[in-house]
Amino acid sequence: MKVGILGTATVGRTLAARLGQLGHDVMNGTRDPKATQARSDADMYGNPPFRIWSEDHPDIGLGSFAEAAAHGDIVINATAGGASLGVVRLAGEGNLEGKVLLDVANPLDTSQGMPPPLLMSNTDSLAEQIQRLLPGARVVKSLNTVNAAVMVDPGRVGGGDHSVFLSGNDADAKATVADLLRSFGWTDIIDLGDITTARGPEMLLAVWLRLLGVLRTPMYNFKVVR
Amino acid sequence: MKVGILGTATVGRTLAARLGQLGHDVMNGTRDPKATQARSDADMYGNPPFRIWSEDHPDIGLGSFAEAAAHGDIVINATAGGASLGVVRLAGEGNLEGKVLLDVANPLDTSQGMPPPLLMSNTDSLAEQIQRLLPGARVVKSLNTVNAAVMVDPGRVGGGDHSVFLSGNDADAKATVADLLRSFGWTDIIDLGDITTARGPEMLLAVWLRLLGVLRTPMYNFKVVR
Numbered sequence: 377m378k379v380g381i382l383g384t385a386t387v388g389r390t391l392a393a394r395l396g397q398l399g400h401d402v403m404n405g406t407r408d409p410k411a412t413q414a415r416s417d418a419d420m421y422g423n424p425p426f427r428i429w430s431e432d433h434p435d436i437g438l439g440s441f442a443e444a445a446a447h448g449d450i451v452i453n454a455t456a457g458g459a460s461l462g463v464v465r466l467a468g469e470g471n472l473e474g475k476v477l478l479d480v481a482n483p484l485d486t487s488q489g490m491p492p493p494l495l496m497s498n499t500d501s502l503a504e505q506i507q508r509l510l511p512g513a514r515v516v517k518s519l520n521t522v523n524a525a526v527m528v529d530p531g532r533v534g535g536g537d538h539s540v541f542l543s544g545n546d547a548d549a550k551a552t553v554a555d556l557l558r559s560f561g562w563t564d565i566i567d568l569g570d571i572t573t574a575r576g577p578e579m580l581l582a583v584w585l586r587l588l589g590v591l592r593t594p595m596y597n598f599k600v601v602r
Numbered sequence: 603m604k605v606g607i608l609g610t611a612t613v614g615r616t617l618a619a620r621l622g623q624l625g626h627d628v629m630n631g632t633r634d635p636k637a638t639q640a641r642s643d644a645d646m647y648g649n650p651p652f653r654i655w656s657e658d659h660p661d662i663g664l665g666s667f668a669e670a671a672a673h674g675d676i677v678i679n680a681t682a683g684g685a686s687l688g689v690v691r692l693a694g695e696g697n698l699e700g701k702v703l704l705d706v707a708n709p710l711d712t713s714q715g716m717p718p719p720l721l722m723s724n725t726d727s728l729a730e731q732i733q734r735l736l737p738g739a740r741v742v743k744s745l746n747t748v749n750a751a752v753m754v755d756p757g758r759v760g761g762g763d764h765s766v767f768l769s770g771n772d773a774d775a776k777a778t779v780a781d782l783l784r785s786f787g788w789t790d791i792i793d794l795g796d797i798t799t800a801r802g803p804e805m806l807l808a809v810w811l812r813l814l815g816v817l818r819t820p821m822y823n824f825k826v827v828r
Contacts, residue, residue, distance in 0.1 A: 494724040498808065534827035541809070568812045576809025582724065583767070583802025586794045591828055600813060601760035602822035 380405060380448025382441055382463050384412055384426050385419070387480060387524045388454040392436045394528035398559055403437035405444025405467065412438065445471035450478065450552065457483035457502050458495055464506055473512040476549045478556075479503045479574075480519040480527065482581050491585035496578060503543060503574035514549035517574035518542050518557065521584060523594035530561050530597070538599040539564040543574040566600060606631060606674025608667055608689050610638055610652050611645070613706060613750045614680035618662045620754035624785055629663035631670025631693065638664065671697035676704065676778065683709035683728050684721055690732055699738040702775045704782075705729045705800075706745040706753065708807050717811035722804060729769060729800035740775035743800035744768050744783065747810060749820035756787045756823070764825040765790040769800040792826060 377400050381388045384406045392402045406412040406426075415425040423429075430438065437447070445451050445467035455463045460481045464472070483502040484492040496502065503517035518540060519527045530536040540562050544550045554565050568576060580598070588594055603626050607614050610632045618628045632638040632652075641651040649655075656664065663673070671677050671693035681689045686707045690698070709728040710718040722728065729743035744766060745753045756762040766788050768776045780791050794802060806824070814820055 496724070498720040498722070498724065498805075538825075538827040566813070566816060568809070568816060573812045576812045579724075579805040579808040582805040583794070586799045586802045587792070587826060590792060590794060591826075593828070596826055596828035599764075599825040599827045600817075600822055601764040601825045602817055602819070 377401070378447055378449045379403075380444035380446070380451040381454055382444060382451065382467055383454035384438070385454070385456075386421065386423055387527070388452075389423075389426075389429055389433075390524035390528055391452055391454055391480075393433055394560065396433060396435050401447075402435070403439050403444045403447040405439055405441040407441065407463075407466070409438050409440055441467040442471055448475065450476040450556075453477060453479045453481050453506065455481055456486070457481040458486065460502060461505060461509060464509060469510055469512065472510055475513060476552050477506065477510065477513040477515045478519075478553055479506055479515055479517050482520050482578060484581065491589065494579065494581060496575075498575070498579070501572070501574040501578045503578070504571050507545070507571050514544065514546040515571055516542060516544035516546075516549050516553045517571065517577060518553055521577050521580050522597050526595065526597055528560050530563075533595050533597050534599070536561055536563060538597040539566055540597075541573075541577045542567045543569065543571055543577065545570050564599070603627070604673055604675045605629075606670035606672070606677040607680050608670060608677065608693055609680035610664070611680070611682070612647070612649055613753070614678075615652075615655055615659075616750035616754055617678055617680055617706075619659055620786065622659060622661050627673075628661070629665050629670045629673040631665055631667040633667065633689075633692070635664050635666055667693040668697055674701065676702040676782075679703060679705045679707050679732065681707055682712070683707040684712065686728060687731060687735060690735060695736055695738065698736055701739055702778050703732065703736070703739040703741045704745075704779055705732055705741055705743050708746050708804060710807065717815065720804065720807060722801075724801070724805070727798070727800040727804045729804070730797050733771070733797050740770065740772040741797055742768060742770035742772075742775050742779045743797065743803060744779055747803050747806050748823050752821065752823055754786050756789075759821050759823050760825070762787055762789060764823040765792055766823075767799075767803045768793045769795065769797055769803065771796050790825070
C-alpha cells in the first residue's frame with residue numbers, strides 16, 4: 377500500500393520505518409523538504425537530524441506535505457496536534473479527497489510547561505476539527521493513546537495485552553485502519569463509534585501524561601478489562 | 603471507623619452497605635432526611651426508595667449533609683458532580699475541617715442527553731474546586747473511574763486485575779484512602795500526585811462513557827499495563 381505520513385519527527389519516523397519494514401511504499405511529508413534535508417543538528421529531544429535517520433531508511437521517501445498526501449492511498453497525520461490543522465491545509469483538500477486520513481496526533485498546549493493541558497474544549501476534538509476542515513476525507517482517530525514505539529509494536533508492553541481505540545464516521549476506513557493495526561500486532565481494537573468519540577481518547581492524555589510523571593517511562597498503555 | 607457519606611443514591615448506598623459490612627459506623631447524608639425517608643417511589647433508574655433499602659441495612663444511619671459530615675472521621679462525596687459544591691457547602695466547612703474528604707463524583711452535564719459532557723474545563727477539576735472551597739479539608743479523588751458495584755468489589759471485573767487512581771495534596775489522607783481501597787479488594791492503586799492530577803481521572807469519563815455504549819455493561823475498568 378502507498379502511505380503518506382505528515383510529519384518527520386519521532387512519531388512520523390517510527391510509523392514510516394515500521395510500515396516500510398512491512399512492505400509498504402512510504403513517503404514522509406514536511407513543510408520544506410530542502411530545509412528538513414539540510415538540518416544537521418539533533419532536535420530538542422536528542423533525535424538525530426532526518427538526513428541521518430534517512431541513511432538508515434533509504435526506501436522511505438521525503439516530500440512536501442502535499443506530495444506525501446498525494447502519494448498515499450492512506451495518509452497519516454503524525455504532526456504535533458497544535459500544528460495539525462495548518463499542516464492538513466497545506467497537504468491539500470484535493471490530495472486527501474476520499475482517502476483514509478489516520479489521525480494519531482494529540483492537541484496539547486506545549487507552551488505552558490509539563491504536563492501540557494489539552495488545547496481542546498470538552499465538546500470537540502482535533503479529529504473532529506480535521507474532519508470538518510476536510511469533509512471529503514475519511515478521518516479515523518487511533519493510536520494517539522500510546523507512545524510511538526508502542527504504536528507500531530504493542531508487544532513491547534505487557535506482551536501486547538492492552539487496548540487501542542478507533543473513532544470515525546466511515547466503517548470501511550475504520551476497517552482499513554484496523555487491518556493496519558493488526559499488522560502492527562494489535563489484538564484488542566475497540567471501535568468507539570463516530571468521529572465525535574475521538575474526544576475520549578484525546579482526553580485520556582490528561583491521565584496518560586500524569587502517569588508518565590509517576591511511572592517515569594512512556595512504555596505503558598491502558599487495557600479495558602471486562 | 604466513623605464514615606459520613608454525602609448522598610443516598612446508588613453510589614452512596616453501595617459504599618454505605620460495603621463499609622457497614624466491613625464493620626464501619628456509617629451515616630448517609632441527604633438534603634432533607636424527612637423527605638428522603640418519606641419517598642415511596644423508585645427513582646428514575648428503578649432503584650427502590652431509601653426507606654426500603656434502609657430496612658435491609660438497619661445499621662446505616664441517615665442524617666442531613668451536615669450531620670453526616672459531623673459523624674464521619676472520614677467523609678465521602680457520593681453526590682452527582684453537578685450538585686457537589688452546593689452539597690459540600692451544606693455539609694459545612696467546620697464539619698469537614700482537617701478530615702479526609704474522599705471525592706468519588708464526576709462533574710457531568712446531564713442536561714444534554716447521553717453521553718453527558720464534562721462540566722469542567724481541561725484546566726480544572728471538581729476535586730480541585732472542592733479543595734479550594736474547603737482549604738481545611740484533606741480532599742482525595744479516587745474511585746470515580748468505575749461503577750459503584752466495582753468501587754466496592756473490584757474482583758467482579760477481571761478478577762480485580764485493574765487499576766484505581768489517587769489524587770490529593772495530603773500524603774496521610776491518601777494513605778488512609780488507600781487502606782480503605784485495599785479493604786475493598788483493590789491491589790493496583792496508583793498515586794498520581796497532588797489534587798490537580800484529578801483532572802486526568804475526571805477526563806477519563808469521556809472515554810468511559812463511550813465504552814458504556816459499546817460494551818453495554820458498566821462492569822469494566824482500565825488497567826495500566828506496564
